Amino acid sequence: MGRSHNPDTREGSEVVASRARGALERLASSSRPRLYAAAACVFFSVTLCLIAPLNAADPEPWGPLELVDGHIQPGERRVLYLGIGETFAGHSVSTPVVVLRGVRTGPTLCLTAGIHGDEINGVEIVRRALDEMDPKDLAGTIIGVPMANMHGFRRSSRYLPDRRDLNRHFPGNPNGSSASRIAHQLFERVIRKCGLLVDFHTGSFHRRNLPQVRADLSRPEVYSFAIGFGSKTVVHNLGTPGVLRRAAVDAGVPALTYEAGEPMELREQEVRRGVEGVRNLLANQGMSKEKPRAIRGQQIFYNWHWVRANDGGIFLATAKLGDHVQAGQVLGHVTDPISNESTEVVTPYAGTVLGMAVNQVVMPGFAAFYVGVDTNQPATFPIQGAEPDDALDEPFEIDARPE
Numbered sequence: 320m321g322r323s324h325n326p327d328t329r330e331g332s333e334v335v336a337s338r339a340r341g342a343l344e345r346l347a348s349s350s351r352p353r354l355y356a357a358a359a360c361v362f363f364s365v366t367l368c369l370i371a372p373l374n375a376a377d378p379e380p381w382g383p384l385e386l387v388d389g390h391i392q393p394g395e396r397r398v399l400y401l402g403i404g405e406t407f408a409g410h411s412v413s414t415p416v417v418v419l420r421g422v423r424t425g426p427t428l429c430l431t432a433g434i435h436g437d438e439i440n441g442v443e444i445v446r447r448a449l450d451e452m453d454p455k456d457l458a459g460t461i462i463g464v465p466m467a468n469m470h471g472f473r474r475s476s477r478y479l480p481d482r483r484d485l486n487r488h489f490p491g492n493p494n495g496s497s498a499s500r501i502a503h504q505l506f507e508r509v510i511r512k513c514g515l516l517v518d519f520h521t522g523s524f525h526r527r528n529l530p531q532v533r534a535d536l537s538r539p540e541v542y543s544f545a546i547g548f549g550s551k552t553v554v555h556n557l558g559t560p561g562v563l564r565r566a567a568v569d570a571g572v573p574a575l576t577y578e579a580g581e582p583m584e585l586r587e588q589e590v591r592r593g594v595e596g597v598r599n600l601l602a603n604q605g606m607s608k609e610k611p612r613a614i615r616g617q618q619i620f621y622n623w624h625w626v627r628a629n630d631g632g633i634f635l636a637t638a639k640l641g642d643h644v645q646a647g648q649v650l651g652h653v654t655d656p657i658s659n660e661s662t663e664v665v666t667p668y669a670g671t672v673l674g675m676a677v678n679q680v681v682m683p684g685f686a687a688f689y690v691g692v693d694t695n696q697p698a699t700f701p702i703q704g705a706e707p708d709d710a711l712d713e714p715f716e717i718d719a720r721p722e
């Protein structure tokens with residue numbers, strides 16, 4: 320049936336309607352079930368004739384997706400390989416891109432992990448989330464890049480072989496450093512095709528995070544997306560310039576980071592929570608057949624602070640992730656290995672322990688805990704007295720905010 324605005328079309332529709340009435344009258348003498356079926360068919364045809372010419376805003380037909388070097392058909396699951404440079408030996412390196420093209424129209428949800436090659440919880444979350452989804456039950460598209468930094472993943476390293484952090488170079492530059500070129504490939508050929516993005520991380524270097532979503536909650540479209548993941552803990556954070564999440568949001572792709580656990584470790588509970596978060600997003604976005612679930616007990620943190628050690632020595636924590644702490648409370652101790660003198664690590668802030676270092680040796684200024692400030696108040700942006708945007712990503716390198 321045509322979709323043109325031919326003035327004769329409405330007339331044509333009336334002719335069809337009149338014929339349909341005649342047909343109904345003729346059918347009235349036959350059996351009743353047959354009459355109902357026929358009437359339904361005729362009504363459907365007439366309705367189409369009347370509506371279709373007026374509805375110029377029909378969605379584009381849902382066809383194959385062009386991505387990297389492939390065409391993925393509706394209902395198909397495909398693994399593509401995105402070239403991301405070469406090794407020292409000149410061998411080309413690629414990273415798998417798993418695509419599930421749904422049978423019905425819908426959003427494109429991207430799941431990236433392993434941008435820090437030693438953070439493996441996200442690799443398993445993306446694998447499970449993609450494995451349990453059948454494209455025949457999907458509205459929209461899921462694109463998974465489980466080992467985005469393949470160079471680092473092969474070496475169990477956070478970094479690229481030149482010690483650069485890939486997650487400081489987005490959206491990248493085709494003529495820049497190796498990190499910048501890899502970022503450019505990922506960003507231009509995959510991320511720009513995304514409608515929504517979840518990037519999976521863990522704490523860095525002997526640090527552990529309470530499972531949490533981080534997102535720029537000052538943007539309404541990001542806020543609703545981030546809340547929909549269903550994490551009990553949501554932290555407002557813009558992210559360091561060059562971080563994938565921030566570059567994606569700047570490019571118009573609502574994005575969140577899910578942080579859970581620490582590097583080089585698979586935590587079953589955190590993985591399960593991550594997969595459930597993806598499931599929640601699919602339901603909230605109308606991409607799966609599941610009904611969106613009510614989220615209970617969610618806590619949003621608009622402000623947070625590092626609690627740092629003031630002495631060098633052996634750090635042993637007494638507080639745990641998720642503890643509610645009072646201002647002045649002792650969270651751990653640092654002991655001099657020779658003199659046996661011990662000092663307390665005290666939080667000046669009341670709140671919830673959202674992240675912490677595992678027990679280790681430390682120097683003065685070491686960021687031992689990060690405490691989210693409990694609040695029931697709606698936020699006013701920018702947040703007054705907030706830590707720098709990059710402080711969450713760079714606990715070793717960023718100075719504490721002047722008191």
Ligand SMILES: [Zn+2]
Binds near residue numbers: 435
């Ligand atoms: Zn990370």
